[in-house]
Amino acid sequence: MSERLNVEEIFASKVFTFGKMKERLPKSVYKEVRQIMDQGGELSLAAADVVAKAMKDWAVENGATHYTHWFQPLTGITAEKHDAFVTHPDEDGKMIMEFSGKELIKGEPDASSFPSGGLRATFEARGYTAWDITSPAFLKEDATGVILCIPTAFCSYTGEALDKKTPLLRSMEAISEQALRIVRLFGNTGATKVVASVGPEQEYFLVDREKYLQREDLIFAGRTLFGAPAPKGQELEDHYFGTIRERVGAYMKDLNAELWKLGVTAKTQHNEVAPAQHELAPVYETANIAVDHNQLVMETMKKVAGRHGLTCLLHEKPFAGVNGSGKHNNWSLGTDNGVNLLDPGETPNENIQFLLVLACIIKAVDIHADLLRQSASDVGNDHRLGANEAPPAIISVFLGEQLEDVVKQLVETGEAEHCLEGGKLETGVSTLPDLEKDATDRNRTSPFAFTGNKFEFRMVGSSDSIASPNTTLNAIVAEAFCEAADRLEKAEDFELAVHDLIKEYLGAHQRIIFNGDGYSDEWVAEAARRGLPNIKSMVEAAATLTTDKAVKLFEKFGIFTKVELESREEIIYETYVKTINIEANTMIDMAGKKYIPAVAKYTKQLADAVVAVREAGVEPTVQARLLGKVNEKLTAAQEALSGLSQAAAAAAAITDMKSQALYYKDTVREAMDALRAPIDELEMIVDKGVWPVPSYGELTFEV
Incomplete structure (x- = not known):
């Protein structure tokens, strides 16, 4: 017991x-x-x-x-x-x-x-x-x-x-000051501040520690740089919300206890989509405490895993071919006297304060979509975003049918005279209750989705700090609130002015609203027609920090100086270079010292078998064919290893950090993919007893 x-x-x-x-x-x-x-x-x-x-x-x-x-x-x-x-x-x-x-x-x-x-x-x-x-x-x-x-x-x-904390605290003060101006316009004189609240969902993988220690790529890079797919992946959808294995359950129980002692409100736990993938979600807290607690969650996950003979992987894409891990950043705004600024109420079409807040957020996300995309950038996340398992790299806002209908009415006629209602969900079973339906469905493909009384920023990577996304969110919305308040505070007829401003903002920025399938090729084309940015990598996103628009935004509210922004752009390039260099060197080491020698020994076994069978008077058709195929892939692997070594050496010689980062992204990573391909193909045909590292199946199913 x-x-x-x-x-x-x-x-x-x-x-x-x-x-x-x-x-x-x-x-x-x-x-x-x-x-x-x-x-x-x-x-x-x-x-x-x-x-x-x-x-x-x-x-x-x-x-x-x-x-x-x-x-x-x-x-x-x-x-x-x-x-x-x-x-x-x-x-x-x-x-x-x-x-x-x-x-x-x-x-x-x-x-x-x-x-x-x-x-x-x-x-x-x-x-x-x-x-x-x-x-x-x-x-x-x-x-x-x-x-x-x-x-x-x-x-x-x-x-x-x-x-990460200093800019976050600055941004929290900025959004509080500007949001207070908005609520004052609507007669709320009791509030003294507006607090950004955050609830980050944390996804992670668990693998057996002994198997982990046999994989240099997991040790040095946090992800598998080689690996053929297991016979079974996530295609049966049986792991998601499935029964939690005993060993994992014991880990989760221990993890919860440690987090509760630290004041972290760990609430939800379940199996995620991919084999060996799981999720933990807390209750909402003020943004800076949520950031601190999420760091503690990640540290504690790793520490507790060791007690159970496990290793916790927080990399966004530890295994190719199955879903990676993200960190849904649920963000909301509330006054200190209990008003949630993102609560639409029963009749959102009549809730003018909510509609103004919504219009400001839509404007902020449209104007600064590039910055929001950058805030969720890290090296591992490049493997997820836009890969049909996470939100696309294109920023859009999902509102749902009810709010989209309200926005449409406001833009087209200037009035929103009605709103859609949820109605009843009839189960058809006499012993089950009929359920009150929400007025809208959810959209898991949206990077920035309204989910009832909050926005869910789904792009953040599982290993990343949530400080940067929330700093950016607070800053861009503070700017929109400030511009709205500047106009409305001067208005002679407030009701008319706020009505006109809501219509203006929604009309000017409705291009960012998208309720459809964010994974589809059609959306990529449609987003391009709308003029929405499609920033595909961390390296490309870095420059958004130092545009005139970004510098003006962050300096206006004292969140970053231009020098601080330039330093962060430089750090992004440096981080990318160092990370990909480590991955490339790890691949070179593993291929040269493990995979190629192991396969070379296997070819000798095959060659000996060919000779032995022939001497026995039988034509070694199967053995000879297998030997030829293995040798072909081995030759390709050796050539690709040489190509990666040359690319890595060329990258190291580049002195400009941005140019070096781009070379790693465009050339070195291509050479890494070229080396991985024949190694993974060899894993599918080489004797399992010869293969030098645990397979995907052993890592993800034997926990």
Whole structure:
């Protein structure tokens, strides 16, 4: 019988929650902390000292010996440097555990050792981490012991953001300020801020760790660079929502417990479409906490997998031929007095505030479709987007039949006098209830879909941080809100002005609305006719960050400076180059040291068999034919290996980073595909006992 979990008891047990603060802090300090969390400002040093002591005491009581400023550099993962609470012993030799307000508020990691895109030279080492008071401190426990983790922003000595959190926090302030202007126009004087909330669904693969360790490509690249398809894939659709295997179920139970202790509201778990693929989804949280928690989800997934003899793969495309993994970013806006700005209500055609918000978002997505596409770019995601398993690389907005009908009425006549209703779904079974239908279906092929009271941005990659997509979403919508508020605040007749503005925005930007099949070739052609951008790769998307349009947007709201944007473009090229170079070198190593030698030995076995059968007086037809086929593919593999080696060497000689990235994309990846093809064909015909690595079938079905 498995151990029973008391979720209410363990939830947030490793988090320095409001409840723990209230218990441990003087009322005046607690009030000051809450006020800064809600309204901004700077904590006094005296109050910071009190908070630091209370936080340290709680952490030490729970076994902590060290603390760390936990931050999110431009690597896309997290970083931490551990410092012990110990100080100099007193005169009696007794060790005193201390933690000051200054240590809580500011840290100093080495800024030159993280990606900076030229913002920091190698010799310019100083950088600062600054406590994000809005995200709670927590305890991490692993082989190093118990560590108090303090979520922080990370900036250079000269003030530029070197992380994912700082721009996100800036964008949250921007959208709050501009959205407040909108709700004030509709008479909401009680709200003091508008919060972007996010619920990221996390897809992942689980494979047996022993088999994983036999595949250099999984170890170094996170995905299989070679591999013939298994006899069975996902074609029977029997894995999706299927019964969870015992070993995977034990992993999920352990994972949930660890996440609940960290205050992560892990809610949904199920098998995904592909064999060995699964999903976890949390409850919505404010955007910055959702970003922090999603990083913890990914870290914990990997850590817990090891306890179960498994490895968690977060790469967007670990296996060719089956669905890859994404991270649906569910995004919404709400006031702090309980109004969801994306709730259409029973009659959305009459909900003018909702229609204005919707029109602004449609305008924002149309104008900045390129930036939104870029925000979901990473190397692994290039394998998914537009591959009929994930949203296409073309940005469009799905509204559903009800809202599309309302938009059509507004654009054509200026009035929306009615809206479609859901009605009843009759099951036809007397013992089953008839169900209330939603007014519209959903569209899984849409990259940006309205799903009732939120938008689901479906393009984000499974391994990627959700900070960049949400920073971009907040920024582009803040701009649209700002422009709308600028006009409406000056209007003499508000009702007429808002009516005209909604019609204008919807009419001017309706090209971005598409409710059909985003996977179809017809949509690609139609999108081109509409003038929508089709940005097919991470490398092509990078330049969208530094257009005049993008610089104007981000500088207007203080989210990025032009220099910060240029640095991020440079980092994208650098990341792409390094990633593809690692993949190419891994392929060269595996082909030259594993596949080709193994197959060469097999050809000797075949040749010996041909001679032996012939000496026995029988013509070795099958053996000779197989030997010829294997030798042909082996020759092709050797030639392709040489071609990839030459392409990789040529790429390394290119000095301009953008040109180098383009060469890797267009030439090196083509050479990689050319090497993979004969190796995968050989796997289908070579004796299984000879093949040097676990197959797709062993990796995805033997978990």
